[in-house]
Amino acid sequence: MLRFILRRAIATTILIGGVVLMTFALARLLPGDPARLIAGARADADAVAAVRERLGLDDPVGMQFLTYVSNVMEGDFGRSVVTRRPISEDIVTFFPATLELVLLAACISLVLGALLGVLAAVRSGTPSDVGVRGVAVLGLSVPDFWLALVFQLLFFATLGLLPFGGRLGTGVTPPDFVTGFMTLDSLLAGRFDLLVDALKHMILPVTVLAIPSMAITIRVVRTTMLEVLSQDFIRTARSKGIRPVRVYLRHALRNALLPIVTIFGLNTGLLISGAVFIELIFDWPGLGRYTANAIASSDYNAIMAITLVVSIAYTLINFLVDLSYSLLDPRVKLS
Amino acid sequence: MTKRTPTRNSPQFQLPRRSFLAGTCSMAAMAFAPTGRVWADTAATAPDIGARDPNTLVVLVDATVENLDPATNIEWAYGLRPIYETLTILDGSDTLSVKPALAEAWEANEDNTSWTFTLVDGVTFHDGTPFNAEAVKKAVTRMVLHPAGLAGTWQLDDPETQIVVVDDRTVRFDLGEPRPFFDRQVSSQYGFWMASPTAAEANSKGDDDMGSEFLQSNPVGTGPYKLESLNPGQDATFVANPDYRGGWEHPHFNRVITKTMPVSATRRQLLETGEADMTLAMEPEDMMALRDDPRFNMIDAPTFTVQYVAFATDGKLADPKARQAISHAFDHDAYIEQVALGTADKPTSVFPAQMQGLDGKDRLLPFDLDRARALLEEAGIAEGTELTMAYYAGFGDIEGQLLQAWLAEIGIDLKLQELSFSAYLDVFFGEGEADERPDLFYFSWWPNVDHPYSFAWGLFSGDAATYDGNAGRYANDEATALIDELRNQVMTEDMAAKFRRLADILTTEDPAWLPILQERAQFVSRNDIKGVENNPIYVATLDMYNLSRGN
Numbered sequence: 001m002l003r004f005i006l007r008r009a010i011a012t013t014i015l016i017g018g019v020v021l022m023t024f025a026l027a028r029l030l031p032g033d034p035a036r037l038i039a040g041a042r043a044d045a046d047a048v049a050a051v052r053e054r055l056g057l058d059d060p061v062g063m064q065f066l067t068y069v070s071n072v073m074e075g076d077f078g079r080s081v082v083t084r085r086p087i088s089e090d091i092v093t094f095f096p097a098t099l100e101l102v103l104l105a106a107c108i109s110l111v112l113g114a115l116l117g118v119l120a121a122v123r124s125g126t127p128s129d130v131g132v133r134g135v136a137v138l139g140l141s142v143p144d145f146w147l148a149l150v151f152q153l154l155f156f157a158t159l160g161l162l163p164f165g166g167r168l169g170t171g172v173t174p175p176d177f178v179t180g181f182m183t184l185d186s187l188l189a190g191r192f193d194l195l196v197d198a199l200k201h202m203i204l205p206v207t208v209l210a211i212p213s214m215a216i217t218i219r220v221v222r223t224t225m226l227e228v229l230s231q232d233f234i235r236t237a238r239s240k241g242i243r244p245v246r247v248y249l250r251h252a253l254r255n256a257l258l259p260i261v262t263i264f265g266l267n268t269g270l271l272i273s274g275a276v277f278i279e280l281i282f283d284w285p286g287l288g289r290y291t292a293n294a295i296a297s298s299d300y301n302a303i304m305a306i307t308l309v310v311s312i313a314y315t316l317i318n319f320l321v322d323l324s325y326s327l328l329d330p331r332v333k334l335s
Numbered sequence: 336m337t338k339r340t341p342t343r344n345s346p347q348f349q350l351p352r353r354s355f356l357a358g359t360c361s362m363a364a365m366a367f368a369p370t371g372r373v374w375a376d377t378a379a380t381a382p383d384i385g386a387r388d389p390n391t392l393v394v395l396v397d398a399t400v401e402n403l404d405p406a407t408n409i410e411w412a413y414g415l416r417p418i419y420e421t422l423t424i425l426d427g428s429d430t431l432s433v434k435p436a437l438a439e440a441w442e443a444n445e446d447n448t449s450w451t452f453t454l455v456d457g458v459t460f461h462d463g464t465p466f467n468a469e470a471v472k473k474a475v476t477r478m479v480l481h482p483a484g485l486a487g488t489w490q491l492d493d494p495e496t497q498i499v500v501v502d503d504r505t506v507r508f509d510l511g512e513p514r515p516f517f518d519r520q521v522s523s524q525y526g527f528w529m530a531s532p533t534a535a536e537a538n539s540k541g542d543d544d545m546g547s548e549f550l551q552s553n554p555v556g557t558g559p560y561k562l563e564s565l566n567p568g569q570d571a572t573f574v575a576n577p578d579y580r581g582g583w584e585h586p587h588f589n590r591v592i593t594k595t596m597p598v599s600a601t602r603r604q605l606l607e608t609g610e611a612d613m614t615l616a617m618e619p620e621d622m623m624a625l626r627d628d629p630r631f632n633m634i635d636a637p638t639f640t641v642q643y644v645a646f647a648t649d650g651k652l653a654d655p656k657a658r659q660a661i662s663h664a665f666d667h668d669a670y671i672e673q674v675a676l677g678t679a680d681k682p683t684s685v686f687p688a689q690m691q692g693l694d695g696k697d698r699l700l701p702f703d704l705d706r707a708r709a710l711l712e713e714a715g716i717a718e719g720t721e722l723t724m725a726y727y728a729g730f731g732d733i734e735g736q737l738l739q740a741w742l743a744e745i746g747i748d749l750k751l752q753e754l755s756f757s758a759y760l761d762v763f764f765g766e767g768e769a770d771e772r773p774d775l776f777y778f779s780w781w782p783n784v785d786h787p788y789s790f791a792w793g794l795f796s797g798d799a800a801t802y803d804g805n806a807g808r809y810a811n812d813e814a815t816a817l818i819d820e821l822r823n824q825v826m827t828e829d830m831a832a833k834f835r836r837l838a839d840i841l842t843t844e845d846p847a848w849l850p851i852l853q854e855r856a857q858f859v860s861r862n863d864i865k866g867v868e869n870n871p872i873y874v875a876t877l878d879m880y881n882l883s884r885g886n
Contacts, residue, residue, distance in 0.1 A: 047482035
């Protein structure tokens with residue numbers, strides 16, 4: 001196990017180093033002068049040059065890269081030209097909002113997807129199976145941004161049941177920042193009114209985010225379960241008179257868990273990067289919306305930092321998934 | 336003809352002298368109205384605001400509030416106006432008269448070379464430091480000396496000696512030349528707000544910063560509101576300054592929340608459901624729906640903002656005939672009616688049509704492709720010549736495509752070059768050689784004050800640098816001389832004649848620009864919001880202090 005962790009840590013370091021190099025190179029290759037953006041549109045050539053010198057942008061590229069890497073190692077990603085704050089501060093502010101959405105959506109999609117997938121597999125060929133498969137196809141086919149708009153139109157504009165967007169109602173003072181998760185921070189502050197408000201605001205974005213992931217999970221679980229259910233040990237279990245529910249959940253599902261966990265890991269990673277549209281539509285102040293603003297404003301430092309953070313998150317999730325294999329299936333040896 | 340989405344000011348892509356097109360939305364009939372109009376029906380009940388605090392105003396904008404340092408913000412003054420104040424302020428919607436603000440009285444000497452301002456007593460900045468004559472001197476000096484600032488707007492060569500502290504409440508500006516409307520110039524939204532010099536000095540990171548990095552997100556002014564929180568790209572919250580000199584006895588809002596909502600339909604939904612009180616920009620269909628909804632009021636008024644295509648005069652378009660040819664190849668009537676859907680005004684020259692001293696004459700070269708072809712031939716521009724037009728994402732794309740189609744009919748191959756905002760600024764204000772730069776640039780501009788010099792110098796004077804705004808490197812000796820003659824002059828008949836001559840040269844004879852449209856300001860608010868007023872010089876900002884929720 002230790003050897004595996006060490007090997008993965010080395011590989012991850014190399015991978016992240018590659019990401020740093022690539023994002024740095026891309027930012028330097030793109031047209032546009034960050035010094036001009038920071039100095040201001042009407043700054044004269046001397047002012048732009050002064051900013052360039054202050055930021056070390058006129059150093060040789062190799063030197064710039066070394067400076068950047070050394071700053072990143074200290075958690076210093078520079079300042080955002082949009083928010084005019086240190087980017088590390090921005091990430092700490094905005095990332096928890098995205099994580100809160102993504103983790104909830106991933107968990108919901110896992111649980112619902114697994115249940116529906118099992119249902120479709122055990123009732124293969126019945127109307128239930130067809131119905132679940134239809135849901136899965138629909139969930140994968142409908143673009144999430146379209147679904148988001150339809151949900152807003154229906155549940156906010158027409159029925160008035162759910163808020164349009166944001167994390168809390170307009171003008172509501174949020175709880176003190178502890179974890180950055182609005183639900184947890186509301187609980188920690190003992191503010192149940194805020195917790196209810198936060199949960200109401202999460203329903204639509206979480207649902208829209210969860211649907212495509214749930215659809216993928218349904219399809220994977222169904223296929224894997226069908227495969228497992230046709231194996232000899234299931235027939236044996238059944239012939240021993242074990243109750244069907246126990247057979248499905250204890251024997252079959254357990255043996256189908258590996259691909260489900262893999263899909264969960266991939267889905268969570270994809271949800272982080274896929275949250276951009278959802279955050280824009282639901283006015284969700286997370287990393288996705290921050291990213292969109294950074295891209296639109298050519299905020300290269302912020303784009304580089306976000307790419308790095310998302311890459312690390314993605315790598316970490318996959319690492320945890322790999323680790324979980326040995327826990328779920330003793331036959332899997334990590335070495 | 337391609338229909339465009341008239342709201343083209345993507346919030347993340349605002350430009351200096353940005354085109355706050357304010358949706359460029361309204362109805363065709365309104366678009367040509369000479370003055371502002373208000374649709375109102377206070378009999379209808381505005382949407383229920385639910386649990387929202389009635390003392391909080393929620394304003395929706397399509398642009399992002401970011402830089403709050405008045406020395407370096409030249410983009411959009413919306414976030415500055417509640418926090419900072421100027422010495423004087425334009426009176427209501429009048430562009431030519433001012434009333435007291437931080438100065439309670441002022442007078443000029445006989446030849447208008449020296450102006451003395453008496454400051455309001457007992458004013459403090461939000462950081463508790465006193466606003467006095469010394470603070471004025473330091474605040475103005477900072478703005479003039481800041482390398483990325485708006486030095487030119489003050490027209491002071493040596494603020495240290497030209498600004499004299501007479502006593503604690505009296506400050507004198509020795510201008511070195513007659514400036515008969517200096518009291519109006521100091522009412523401008525660009526470069527004239529008073530920021531705490533103490534805060535700037537305490538947080539300065541050097542001469543190229545002068546406290547700007549700090550003030551950009553921690554503004555310290557004397558205004559009626561303080562910044563409570565700022566999330567650029569998302570929201571900004573302003574809270575009433577309890578020590579404000581004007582007091583809070585009148586109906587007012589305790590807090591103002593500004594939310595950035597890029598999609599017009601969303602802004603409309605939030606208004607209709609009572610989630611918001613006002614919006615500054617909308618697309619035509621949303622604007623029309625709300626105009627006809629008695630629960631809302633709409634202000635629709637002209638602005639001084641002109642969108643234009645600047646010609647690079649140091650390249651293939653050096654010959655005025657070539658530029659005239661391109662000017663003949665743009666059909667303004669069709670564009671305004673069928674593309675802009677009547678949501679903007681047809682310009683009459685490179686200057687805003689309502690600028691003082693200008694007559695009503697239409698100086699645009701008429702749409703005439705035959706004449707354009709002949710002029711191109713006279714200019715020696717061969718058929719098949721390739722030109723490039725640069726614009727930044729979301730601003731100028733449709734206009735570029737139209738021009739491309741019309742120019743193709745006269746044998747010009749127009750390449751469109753869409754750039755990121757920073758790349759565009761590099762090209763527009765940059766010092767590159769002529770053959771490295773585009774031939775045409777899409778942009779917009781408005782003046783600091785209602786005076787042609789304020790609009791013209793940086794854009795058209797042969798003495799102005801590229802970074803002053805003269806992207807086309809335009810230099811016409813007669814135009815430069817006329818601009819110089821107009822400097823700080825009262826608009827007498829003689830001066831008005833010179834101004835009109837200048838407009839003729841810049842638009843018709845030796846075109847510097849192809850003006851495309853003149854923007855209109857359009858605000859929609861719930862009908863229980865009182866005190867909404869627009870001055871065409873104060874582009875897309877709000878006098879939040881005088882807004883309130885009525886019954």
